[in-house]
Amino acid sequence: MVHHTMSTSTTSASRASSRISSMSSLSWSRFAKVAAIVGTLAGCGSVPLDEPVPHTPSPTAPTPAAVITLPPVPAPPMEAPVAGAPLLQGKSRWHPVAWSELPGFDDDALHEAWNAWLRSCERPLPAFASLCPQVRQLSIAGPAEQREWMRRHLQPYRVEPLQGPAEGLLTAYYEPLLEASREPSARHTVPLYRPPASLASRKPWYSRQEIDTLPEAKAQLRGREIAFLADPLDALVLQIQGSGRVRVTERDGSQRLVRLAYAGSNEHPYRSVGGWLLQQGAVRDASWPGIKAWVRDNPHRLQEMLWSNPRTVFFREEPLGDLDAAFGPRGAQGVALTPGRSIAVDKESIPYGTPVWLASNGPLLKLQRLVLAQDTGSAIVGALRADYFAGWGAEAGELAGRLKQPLRMWVLWPK
Missing domain, CATH: 2.40.40.10 (RlpA-like domain)
Structure with missing residues (x-):
């Protein structure tokens, strides 16, 4: 799952614990x-980047x-120092x-x-x-x-x-859990798209602002709508995370929980809207809750903020069975998270x-x-x-919106 990190800063960014x-x-x-x-x-004398075995x-x-x-x-009382050159x-x-x-x-x-x-x-x-x-x-x-x-x-x-x-x-990062409609309505006006047919032939494809304003870009996305959201910020969050769970109201009024998984992007660079707000001097708190608070106070500048990030993401719809629902989307390794x-x-x-x-x-x-x-x-x-x-849902989203702390890591490699 190609995603962008949820944390926002002046650094450009691009793609659930438990609190713990x-x-x-x-x-x-x-x-x-x-x-x-x-x-x-x-035992390795080198550590190759191997391709996964089928x-x-x-x-x-x-x-x-x-x-x-x-x-x-029985474990020894103390481990001897480990010898060996770094890899x-x-x-x-x-x-x-x-x-x-x-x-x-x-x-x-x-x-x-x-x-x-x-x-x-x-x-x-x-x-x-x-x-x-x-x-x-x-x-x-x-x-x-x-x-x-x-x-x-x-x-x-x-x-x-x-x-x-x-x-x-x-x-x-996390999977948002959102409500959507299969058809546009007075409330649900923000489309989520499948990849356009021309995506591979034009690189980069149209920017976020061009998608919203150019008739030729709109024409190439017509009929590619998967569902419609009520809030453009929810659509942005879904694109930043790269995947999400969506409860879709169907045309007959029934509801169905599906996963919208990453299916491609317009290949423009990701720009953090939080970083843009910091550069504008508009906020001190560039966490996701801080961004939402700024939008509530400045609805007339919402489109300007959205267009500061030229990158947009396209999705594919996947069914969400009981076993699938207990795991996240497939990551870049090709396995469920x-x-x-x-x-x-x-x-x-x-x-x-x-x-x-x-x-x-x-x-x-x-x-x-x-x-x-x-x-x-x-x-x-x-x-x-x-x-x-x-993970997914509001609590995971709160963590993803705020987590930014020091890290140490050790890899565990076969002897």
């Missing part, structure tokens, strides 16, 4: 049920004999470290992360493909067994940039499907947990940069 105790409860009871379903379905369906239910039972191994990976440098360096490793609820890991095993990197059968088997194991297996098979590496400070930035356990990364620094230990301590939340690198975004650039998938 409260948001980790972002319907974790539903995820526990899904875990039971998914669980049953389910998914081979696993047996519907492992037999008892397939379950890994590891003999108890260069794109824009990052990976330093091998001891497991004891990972803050909170012994306390994480690993079964939550296992859902995301099972998803990555649908399209694993070659380096992880041989481990995926064991990952599937361990989905019904206890946390102690899962931790011991990770220590045996994976090596932690501290991620550092090639240049600059060793402290990164964590933001968050898991709230609180999926992150977007710079793929030049961390390959898709890599398990990552994430640590961030800020005013909004404290995170020390296992996550999977499964997505990317044009604002997610650099070795120590992550966008945290917060």
